[in-house]
Amino acid sequence: MTSYTAPAKDIQFTLETVCDWSSINALPAFEEATHDLMTAVIEEAAKLSANVIAPLNRIGDLEGSKLVDGTVKTPAGFKEAYRQYVDGGWNGLSFNPEWGGQGLPFSLALAVQETWTAANMAFSLCPMLTQGAIEALDHHGSDDLKAIYLEKLVSGEWTGTMNLTEPQAGSDVGALKTRAEPNGDGSWKISGQKIFITWGDHEMTENIVHLVLARTPGAPSGSKGISMFVVPKFLVNEDGSLGKRNDVKCVSLEHKLGIHASPTCVLQFGDEGGAIGWMVGDENRGMRNMFTMMNHARVNVGLQGVAIAERAYQQALSYARERVQSADLMQPNKGGVPIIRHADVRRMLMTMKASTEAVRALAYYNAAAVDRAHGCESDEDRAAAQGLADLLTPVTKAYATDLGVEVTSLAIQVYGGMGYIEETGVAQHFRDARIAPIYEGTNGIQAMDLVGRKLSMAGGAHWRNLFQNIRDFVADLPGSGDLGAIAPYLEDGIEALQNAAVWLSGNDASEARDTAGGAAPFLRMFGAVTGAWLLAVEAVAASKRLEDDAEDAAFLTAKIKTARFFAEQILPPATALLGPITRGSEMLYALDEEDFSA
Structure with a gap:
């Protein structure tokens, strides 16, 4: 498997042109996000992604995460790499300085996220889910919940998860059965089972903050009767230290086609009387809260299509330059040439390059609209930017992830028979990419959202x-x-x-x-x-x-x-x-x- 080098030049060019970086920097909220700062951030992210995170990609695929004595153990090197990520302050790039974030544009944070994701998609999912939890708590959590959890989540010292799916419900979240019973002191007892919980358990941080959808007594049926709760793995004492283990545990890990290093957990809440949780926002408004997380996550998932396509393209290009086979049609008597000289290989490489750059531009343009929705000074400009961001989000999620699968498939085709052999490593990108059109709302759901709501x-x-x-x-x-x-x-x-x-x-x-x-x-x-x-x-x-x-x-x-x-x-x-x-x-x-x- 070839190494990964972040396409810093193209990332910066896209931020400058498609996002119109100078106009984002001109917004009062982002006046510190100068061009020089943007360039420095991308360059430093490129170093960490190439030197620390990317070398673990193959290791993670081969070792996978494992459930050992009730705790998930990540592959060799992951815990240490995550510590470097946290120590570098990378998790808080775009978040509120009140909670330790740096308040930089989402479009820059997304560009940085591309480098982690291309380097190691399984690794990148952990901070991505944490970022979604931060969004939900910052928008909907009480002051007390924010004070307890946000600083640790923004720094990355604790990680966060989204708990929606249940065995009988699938994409129909309104069919969930997890229950929440009031304790009488403001807390709730949560009981039920959630499946497909990405990074639902691990040993890389001392605490994991689960955001869980559940039903309260007497709640309406369907999605209108769902509330959101914060349920930590370890309860937090009044002084901020960690208390006893909560009644939530990982009972199994899914055996998946790809992203083997990312633990996809089945979480059981309440086997010993009820996991203690606290309501986020208003009762029966959990779906509204969750969409705050999901809309953010859907842009990030679209970015996964960009990132995995870039990684596969780099590997296919390297192989095409080295692999000698067959003569050039214009020089049939000169012997074998690198396959990059052949027209069909050129067609595939150009398709990969153009597709990757197109979806990168789309994802960044979407993120820039989010920045303007937050940073523009007039109500009219903010509303227009938010409308554009909402319109583009299902397109970014679905189109970019579909092309991610297509580009990684083409990478295997460039390799020919060697691409079908696991030892070359190119097949991992295809396997990893295949989940992205499925989770965070299948691409069919994204298409229905586009035509049914966004138009x-x-x-x-x-x-x-x-x-x-x-x-x-x-x-x-x-x-x-x-x-x-x-x-x-x-x-x-x-x-x-x-x-x-x-x-x-x-x-x-x-x-x-x-x-x-x-x-x-x-x-x-x-x-x-x-x-x-x-x-x-x-x-x-x-x-x-x-x-x-x-x-x-x-x-x-x-x-x-x-x-x-x-x-x-x-x-x-x-x-x-x-x-x-x-x-x-x-x-x-x-x-x-x-x-x-x-």
């Missing part, structure tokens, strides 16, 4: 504003050269995307199946068109820097060529999805259930 927000103003921005950008592209070549493909793409959005928005409740049938291809089209546009934004910026005799002409030229490749080779198939989107659901239900086995 109708503010009467469709958010997607119409975005589409108009794309149209205005295309109108300003030059008529010739690489940038001119991109224009007609973007024109076709945005036209098809708008037609699809109008068609879906016009469906009523009686056409719900038609809307559902078109949801996934619509999200695919949405991601491809937006990604193509953002790559073109980068290409225009690169072209201007070349005109100004900027350094690193090779990098800038590659940005332009990559944007053109995406527009010409990847965008057209997505544009062609307009037909399937608008054909409705007739053929999806053309077979009776028994006919599927005919």
Whole structure:
């Protein structure tokens, strides 16, 4: 397996151009986030990811986490690497300084998160879940709960988890059965079982803070009757020290396709009378609280698609440069050449590179909208930014993770038969990537969220504003050269995307199946068109820097060529999805259930 080097140059370029870093830095909330600081943070994160976290990726895959005497033991080196991560202050980058955070933009924190995730996806899941717990407690927790837990969580000294799923419920969270009974002193007794709890137990920190969804006595059925509780692994004394072990334990670990080092736990609450917990926010408002965590997590999961694609691309590129096989078609008598000289390998590598850079731009653009929603001074600007962030979140989560799987699959294909052999290590990326389209809401759920909720927000103003921005950008592209070549493909793409959005928005409740049938291809089209546009934004910026005799002409030229490749080779198939989107659901239900086995 090749080493990992964070693509610091491309990360910084995307922050500068797609996120418009100077305008983020101009917001009062982020005035300390200068360009020099951004660059320094990325460079230091790159060092830790390459030198400390990445070398553990293969070890973690081979060893996995294990349940030993009721406690999860992580692979060799993980505990020490996590300590370096905490000691470096990395966990608190974007969080409130009141609790020890640094108050930096989410877009910068996301860029840093990319380096951890590409280096070692299983490792990165632990801080990612903690960050979601911080978001929920900071937004909805009482002052007392914040005082007890936030400083330790922000520093990373304690970690956090999300406890939603139960064996009988799956994605239908409203069907959960975990119970919460009042103790009469403000605390609650929690009993029930949760499954698929990422990093639900481990020995890397002295405490783990579980955020648990449960039902209180007399609560309404379904999702309207769910409350959220904070349930620590160890109870916390009044002086902040740790007390006795709470009544929560890991009873088993899932045996998974990938991310073997990340312990996916079955947690049992209340076997010995009830785990002690405290309500977060109002009773029966747990789903609202959890969505605070999930929306944050969904952008981070989309980033996992970016990161794992980057890691797989780097490994495939290295192999393609070294592997000698067959003659160059233009020089058939010269003997074997590195396979990177062959057209089909070039097609795969260019697809990998362009796809990875497109979803990186999409995820960072989404994160920048979150920053503006928090940092803009006017109510109107904040609302517009929040609307854009909400619109893009399901697209980022689903499109980026789908492409992450596709890119890691292509990496195996570049290797050929050697890619199917575990010793080369490239198969691990494919196995690790496959979970991302499933958790934090399957990609089908993301597509339904996009067409069922996000398109109708503010009467469709958010997607119409975005589409108009794309149209205005295309109108300003030059008529010739690489940038001119991109224009007609973007024109076709945005036209098809708008037609699809109008068609879906016009469906009523009686056409719900038609809307559902078109949801996934619509999200695919949405991601491809937006990604193509953002790559073109980068290409225009690169072209201007070349005109100004900027350094690193090779990098800038590659940005332009990559944007053109995406527009010409990847965008057209997505544009062609307009037909399937608008054909409705007739053929999806053309077979009776028994006919599927005919």
